Amino acid sequence: MAYSGKVLVVDDDPDRGSELAGLAASAGFTTSLARSIDNADTALDEGSDWDVVLCDVHATPEAWSNDGVSLWELNVQVPVMMFSNESRSASMMRALRLGANDFFATPVIDKDALFASMERCVRLRSMSRELQRSRQALETTNRELRNTVRVLEKDQQAGRQVQMRMLPGSPMVLGDYMFSHTIIPSLYLSGDFTDYFTVDDHYVVFFMADVSGHGSSSAFATVLLKNLFARKRSNYLRRNDDTILSPVDMLQLANRELLELDVGKYATMVVAVLDQKANSLRYSVAGHLPLPVLVSDAGASYLPGEGNAVGMLKDARFQEEQIDLPEAFMLALFSDGILEILPPKNLVEKEAFFLEVFARSADTPQELVSRLGLDSAETAPDDIAALFLSKRYGDE
Numbered sequence: 001m002a003y004s005g006k007v008l009v010v011d012d013d014p015d016r017g018s019e020l021a022g023l024a025a026s027a028g029f030t031t032s033l034a035r036s037i038d039n040a041d042t043a044l045d046e047g048s049d050w051d052v053v054l055c056d057v058h059a060t061p062e063a064w065s066n067d068g069v070s071l072w073e074l075n076v077q078v079p080v081m082m083f084s085n086e087s088r089s090a091s092m093m094r095a096l097r098l099g100a101n102d103f104f105a106t107p108v109i110d111k112d113a114l115f116a117s118m119e120r121c122v123r124l125r126s127m128s129r130e131l132q133r134s135r136q137a138l139e140t141t142n143r144e145l146r147n148t149v150r151v152l153e154k155d156q157q158a159g160r161q162v163q164m165r166m167l168p169g170s171p172m173v174l175g176d177y178m179f180s181h182t183i184i185p186s187l188y189l190s191g192d193f194t195d196y197f198t199v200d201d202h203y204v205v206f207f208m209a210d211v212s213g214h215g216s217s218s219a220f221a222t223v224l225l226k227n228l229f230a231r232k233r234s235n236y237l238r239r240n241d242d243t244i245l246s247p248v249d250m251l252q253l254a255n256r257e258l259l260e261l262d263v264g265k266y267a268t269m270v271v272a273v274l275d276q277k278a279n280s281l282r283y284s285v286a287g288h289l290p291l292p293v294l295v296s297d298a299g300a301s302y303l304p305g306e307g308n309a310v311g312m313l314k315d316a317r318f319q320e321e322q323i324d325l326p327e328a329f330m331l332a333l334f335s336d337g338i339l340e341i342l343p344p345k346n347l348v349e350k351e352a353f354f355l356e357v358f359a360r361s362a363d364t365p366q367e368l369v370s371r372l373g374l375d376s377a378e379t380a381p382d383d384i385a386a387l388f389l390s391k392r393y394g395d396e
Contacts, residue, residue, distance in 0.1 A: 002028035003115055005051040005122035008044075008078075009033045013056070020054050020083065023108065027115045046077045046132060052121035056106075057084040057091050057098075071099035077128070079121035083108075160190075166226055168196050174204065177276060177391050180365050184337070184384040191218025191267075192335040192385030195226060199236055204274040205229070205244055208387050209254075210288065210335040211267040218383075221258065221265045221311075228257055247271040247284035251310055251318045254286075258311030266311035270333050274389065281331075282322045286310050290351055292333050293358050296326040300358035302351075303331075330365065330390040332358065337384035338372065365390060 007029040011017030014033075021031040044050060053076075071080055082100040084091030085107070095103045101124075102117045164183070171180040179196045191214055196206035209225050211218040232250065235241035243249045250271050258265060270292055272283035285291065285305030292303040303323070308316035325331075342350045357371055365388035 001115075003119055003122075005029050005118065005125075006049060007031045007118065008050045008053045010036060010053060010055040012036060016056060020056075023111070023114075024054065024118065027111075027118075029118065044076045044078045046128070048078050050078045051125040052118050053078050053080045054118075055080060055082055057082050057095055058086075079124055081114075081117060081121065166223070167194070172196065174198070174276065177204070177274070177389065179204070179206065180388045180390075182369055182384075182386040190383045190385070191215075191222065192337065192383040193222035193225060194333070194385050194387040195229060196387070196389075197229075197233060199233060199244055199273075202276040203245060204276065205233070205272070206274070206387060206389065207250075207269060207271040208288065208333040208335065208385060209267045209269045210337075210383070210385070212265055214383065217263060217265065221261070221263070221267065224257060224261060225254055225267070225269075228253060245273050246320075247273060247282060248318045248320045251284055251286050251307070252316075255308075255310040255313075255316045259314060261311075266309045268309045268336070270305075279325045279327075279391075280322065281325055282320055284318045284320050286316075286318055289336050289347075290334055290339065290354055292331060293355065294323075294326075294329060294331050295358050296329040298326065300355050302355065325391065328391055330368075330388060332365070332368065333387040335383060335385040338386070341372075341384070 007021075007024045009017050009021040009024065009031060011020065011033070012035050014035075017033050017035075021033050024031045044053065076099075079101040080099070081102045081104065082091075082095035082098070083104050083106045084095070085105065088105050091105075092103045101121060104114055104117075108114050167181065167183065168179070170182075171178050173179075181194050181196075183190055183192060183194070191211035193209045193211070194207065196204060199205050207225075207229065209222060211221040211225075229244070229250065232241070232244040232253070236244045243253070251269060254267070254269065258267065267286075268288035269286040270283060270288050271286075272281055272292075274281055283292070283303070283305065284307060285303075286307045287309035290302070291305060294301055294303055303321065305319070305321050307318040310316065338354070339347070339350050342353055344350045344353050358368065360371070365386075368388075369386065
């Protein structure tokens with residue numbers, strides 16, 4: 001059987017070293033002879049070309065003769081096989097203390113065992129080199145990945161700044177009415193969005209959208225919805241198209257555009273129109289939880305409403321609700337991310353707890369935000385958006 005591999009024989013006795021080298025060469029190994037490790041042509045560290053070192057126990061450099069110094073301490077990473085023609089047990093113990101991979105007595109009687117051991121060392125070196133190449137490739141990949149992540153983070157941060165600029169001014173005060181909002185993304189970009197704007201001299205259109213998923217694709221869907229409402233507002237001003245004043249019509253348009261986008265995104269929404277002259281509200285709910293909460297002197301209660309989420313069904317149905325608003329009130333809309341941070345474990349208990357928070361003298365949006373811990377939260381398990389509409393008494 002012919003063997004392969006590079007073998008370095010280290011021996012300060014030329015005759016003894018030549019005998020070992022000849023023995024290795026007879027089996028097919030490529031051999032080289034050095035008087036000591038120190039004057040070998042190449043180092044014996046992890047990057048060495050050598051596959052195995054053959055060395056007589058007594059031919060090692062002075063440092064090796066010290067029982068307290070091992071091959072590992074000398075950074076010898078190539079497998080070393082040691083030989084001795086003296087007391088086998090004593091020499092073997094010295095070889096093991098030095099860190100030899102194997103030991104043979106000379107003259108070698110069982111050459112097949114020697115060659116098999118050398119072949120194992122060659123395979124060990126082959127595996128070590130492969131691991132080193134894999135480690136280097138992994139380190140290169142990790143560096144590239146870290147660079148890619150840094151670029152993506154910068155893009156996400158820039159995207160977040162753009163998305164925050166898309167939000168309306170907060171607060172927006174219109175006589176006795178005030179609109180405000182809070183957005184806490186789970187990532188840099190958010191799938192939750194809210195907007196409010198005046199239409200004509202006494203209407204205010206506002207909506208809350210909670211797009212499925214997180215990150216860039218969900219944020220892009222919020223841009224689509226923002227653009228949709230902006231277009232319909234412009235159509236009202238320029239073409240007398242009053243679609244913007246119909247919550248149901250706007251939900252149908254949003255449903256169609258998300259379906260045409262064809263990216264697997266859907267959104268729950270609440271769309272509403274405030275009539276400041278009549279102090280009334282028309283709104284539609286598209287699968288959104290929690291439902292809007294109305295707080296007044298009469299207490300806190302969920303507004304009724306139901307309908308399909310937009311972007312899921314071509315024949316989605318929506319219904320419009322209309323209520324007369326109290327003289328003074330606070331209306332709060334939240335995305336479902338708020339439910340993730342509430343203490344109760346099931347949805348029914350969460351919704352009951354949520355209503356209790358509003359009932360505990362939540363006089364202002366700021367007080368409510370603070371009570372829910374949103375003023376100190378920078379990130380959340382899920383995107384959280386909150387929109388507040390409040391009206392004070394006229395003489396306040």
